[in-house]
Amino acid sequence: MSDPVTGSSGSASALLELSKLEVAYGGIQAVKGIDLHVDKGELVCLIGANGAGKTTTLKGICGLQPVKRGTIRYDGKDITGRPAFELVRNGLAMVPEGRGVFGALTIEENLAMGAYVRDDRAAIATDIERIFHLFPRLKERRRQTAGTLSGGEQQMLAMGRALLSKPRLLLLDEPSMGLAPLMVQKVFETVMTVSQEGVTILLIEQNAKLALEVSNRGYVMESGAITLAGDAKTLLHDPAVRAAYLGESAA
Amino acid sequence: MHALLDLKQNPRTAWIGLALIGVALVVLPFALAAVGTAWVRITNLAILFVLLSLGLNIVVGFAGLLDLGYIAFYAVGAYTYALLASPHFNLHLPFWIVLPIGAAVACFFGALLGAPTLKLRGDYLAIVTLGFGEIVRIFMNNLSQPVNITNGPQGITLIDPFRIGSFSFAERETIAGLDFTGPVKYYYFLIVVLLAVIVINLRLQNSRIGRAWEAIREDEIAARAMGINTRNMKLLAFAMGASFGGVSGGIFAATQGFISPESFVLVESIMVLSMVVLGGMGNIWGVILGAVLLSFVPEVLRYTVAPAQQALFGRLLIEPEVIRMLLFGLALVLMMLFRPAGILPSALRKRELESRK
Incomplete structure (x- = not known):
């Protein structure tokens, strides 16, 4: 069964599948019945302008915002409306918007907090070392409090912390938000590294160009609905996308 | 207090310290009873x-x-x-x-x-x-x-x-x-x-x-x-x-x-909260210290303020209760200025306040 819209075939291998998802946010219907799926091992991005409903979609998925209608399936099971803490225990982790690191805790303590759902102490210690290997910058500052890190470093920490829960699916909400251009580049490299580690990722981004460059597939969201979907490279060259999000004229 | 009672870093002094505190706690009521059962x-x-x-x-x-x-x-x-x-x-x-x-x-x-x-x-x-x-x-x-x-x-x-x-x-x-x-x-x-x-x-x-x-x-x-x-x-x-x-x-x-x-009454709730805040929110030893200080100082004042005034001025100028609230307010202001995280702050609180500066 081939999906004409998304350009990807079959939902048998889908790790995350949204169907006709509707989420209201503060009385406004921010997500108006969207279909989206992320297959195992994929890096999929959901792009769109500010206020398109991307973050609300993510909040709906991880139980931070009540779902109005539609279903969310994760690993074949219906998880609609399940609370966030339960999802983390089943391998669905998220990095919230604005990173949400524990500012007064040290980097090491932050990472340890990421492993809260696990009880295999020895393995946690080696995994923390692995994260330090992935992000050497964090290792240098391991005993510093997270609040003293730069925005980019905090984003790395947030991602490293999420990885410590051993997720199979990682939801990233605007990892490039508020970062200097050089740091944005760095963060996207990190996203790719994490993806290559075998973690399935749904990336929510305003920075359409970079997001599409690193992703396998992409969805374009506009006022609560998916307007375009397909192969990331194709979208990157789609005139409509270029005009709307990459700052080029349609002509 | 922390360093003194750290069993791992400093076992000898820590055990001696704990033993002394233990003995003091056992003897304390008899010493106090000698002054007065009150x-x-x-x-x-x-x-x-x-x-x-x-x-x-x-x-x-x-x-x-x-x-x-x-x-x-x-x-x-x-x-x-x-x-x-x-x-x-x-x-x-x-x-x-x-x-x-x-x-x-x-x-x-x-x-x-x-x-x-x-x-x-x-x-x-x-x-x-x-x-x-x-x-x-x-x-x-x-x-x-x-x-x-x-x-x-x-x-x-x-x-x-x-x-x-x-x-x-x-x-x-x-x-x-x-x-x-x-x-x-x-x-x-x-x-x-x-x-x-x-x-x-x-x-x-x-x-x-x-x-x-x-x-x-x-x-x-x-x-x-x-x-x-x-x-x-x-x-x-x-x-x-x-x-x-x-x-x-x-x-x-x-x-x-x-x-x-x-x-x-509400004042009691506020008093307990003051003990926690004054001593050092989140630090068990700090909280204990705060509670002991705020419990004893008013009592000590009750027994000293009136006689002291009698001796100095020959009459009672200010009620002990008034002095108590005055000192209490002053202590809180001083604390907010010099030790905002409490007398014995928790390591974490200290960091929280520092990271907010």
């Missing part, structure tokens, strides 16, 4: 406040939930004890049954307060808890009609003291040549409870639960993203803090023999 009573009340502060510290210090009605749980514990062990209902259950019941009832009320406030933070939470404290007190004041449950503002009198068989905590007796008055016996009981509560607190702080509270205090959304069941953890903080309050309330009722709603 001082033993004051000490007992101070230990009760230490217990209350440690209970409130779980809610405020560990989980970061501001509670301005904490004294309500003290009241619940006290009234539970008074109703089940006094002539009021002609029930005389032994204390080892009533105290756990008091803890359980207070725990229930803690969860009852926690449940509707799960989504509230900061000022809003403070207002709701403040209201809760007042509601409990007003209920105590008015539950004398149509069925007389609490005996209203008159309170409940002739509350049973602790008794084990024929051994009563209220009677004076001489054991091994030493004069054991009622307050001295209660003192030892309180010390045992206090040690237990300190151990529970230390264990909690370094447990998974303690870490979950830390995360919630720092950032609730992020805590949820870590897989922490924030709802249950917040309820647990309220319930645990409340049950400590309930136990303290039961002991309070037994030592006083009389309770009335007047003992559980």
